Amino acid sequence: MPDIAAHDVRPPEAAATARDATHIPLGLFAIAMGLGAGYVAWGYDLGSVVDMGAGFFPFAISVILVCLGIAVIVRGGSDLPPEEALVPATTPAERRASLMHVLRVLGATLGGLLVFALILKPAGMVVSVMVLTGIVSLAHPGPRPGPVLALAVGLAAFSAIVFVSLLRVQVSIWPGVF
């Protein structure tokens, strides 16, 4: 069992680790969200303590959120359990590769879902599901075009039969007015 009592114990592989820095984006997010929500809540009726208005509770929470955001930045990562506070160190090249990879995963997955949302009503279930399957498959380097096409056809057929015909999801199966 690792000695987690001592705060600043460096593991043997200290050379290859860096301190976790996620407190900064998280803290900034919390502060920004708190300020934004607090500003909007200020515009609602705050009311009094006896008879609270619509803005009272959200405003109070926003203030707490801003404080917590500041706190998490000030703590500088020391709020994390010791075994999580250290992360493997990376070189700039590794960071770039990992960023490209993350962008590919996020772009393909979320992009595919956004396209699906855009075309679902005009293009109908079959086309939309096939497009969704095709785009999100790009998020993973493994799939080959053949199986992806087969999967897309299978999922489109399944969705059309089970969701549209049986479960009565309100969307057309084919593009246009069929």
Add this chain to the structure above:
Amino acid sequence: MAGIFDGISLGLGIATMPINLAFALLGCLVGTLIGVLPGLGPTATIAILLPITYGLPPETGLIALAGIYYGAQYGGSTTSILLRLPGESSSVVTALDGYEMTRKGRGGSALAIAALGSFFAGTVATIFIAVCAPVLAIVVLKFGAPEYFMLMTVGLFASILLARGSVLRAMIMIMVGLLLGMVGTDVNSGQHRYTAGFYELMEGVPFVPMVIGFFGIADILLSLERAVKSGVAVPAIGKISRLWPSREEMRYAAPASVRGTLLGMVLGLLPGGGALLSSFVAYAAEKRISKRGHLFGTGLPEAVAAPESANNAGAQTSFMPLLTLGLPSNAIMALMTGAMLMQGIVPGPQIMTNQPALFWGLIASMWVGNLMLLVINLPLVGVWVQVLKVKYEYLFPAILVISAIGVYGVSFTTFDLYLMVLFGFLGYLFAKWRCEAAPLILAVVLGPMMEEYFRRSLLVGRGDFSIFVTRPISLTLLAILIVLVLAAALPRFRRLRSEAFVE
């Protein structure tokens, strides 16, 4: 006492209605199927399948969801034992000794011990709920607004103390969740809050896109990111021995199962407890009291029996705070609350009196579900193992398609799909920032209720905060809250807390 027997017989009547049996079975099967797949835990599974229960009658829908929950638990332990691939986090400790048993050729026995232990735990925990829930519900009926507000605050805070990770970050998640819970029309003034003019947000942030985003989509993004980096390959499947454990194994497993059950039942009641905490603590406790504790990790039957019994007992009893107090104690119970609210049922002590069929039907179906899992799981082990051969690269598009159509299918608007994408991205960011989504979703569910009770308390107290101190139950809850806050600050407790999840 008579009321309880009436209740149980009513419940068994409901649970054994063909439609409910069918959906309990379906839930168990689908839950196991998805629980077997690594990367999708019970929370994500329930979130993704939530829309499908939408059109069902309330009892049937909740019974199906409960079946999915237990099924996912069972499925997770199967892959832990056979492949050392815990499908979900509460079976991580099962993998330690379970997989070693498989390597020694005792895999079948480990599966049977896990299944029998879970069934035993499920039975005991169900009886416990049936006996205790009505009593608790009566006590709770005396609660007024200040008590409810304090109870929910204690519940939220305790839930982050008993979960892993940074308390500070969990509190940020709670505040973000409370704000998300504020979106929509304020019940008192009619003011539209944070709707940005979208009529789709007038009744609050739609629940299904939110939970599928935070749990389903975010989970898939994280798995995709990992999957390629490490290039995980499914390891070879160990030979499965005959299923029945030897007398020697039973001698060690049976008492461990009883201890695990008791521990799990208690821990499941705690906010933030449930299956995960139960299994970790049961394993650690068993290791400490065992005469052969130094051999743990080499394939001991009691090291499988204890956590598996505990996680199932905990999974069951975590329903109790929801059914009696209306207080969801973990993310899965928050999803159950969401499912109930969508059906127009407000969870809380009044369920038992106003909707006895729902209350007792759900309790009885817990036991029926456990029995079903025992019957379907062992013979179907071969099938579940085959499922693992499906490559993730072809699996995740299917999950995304089902999630997307499920989200659209709730109210047939593509607005919900955009929301799902937004929350999926946010959930991914939060996970990267080492924040868990569970406290957030609890806060979303509890937020509007907490605001209402807070307002009402101060209205009754004429703006005087002493109302939280002068009422004895509220004062007790406040004292508990203070103890919790102090405990969180103590280094000794912090160490204990992180030890509970190390192994």
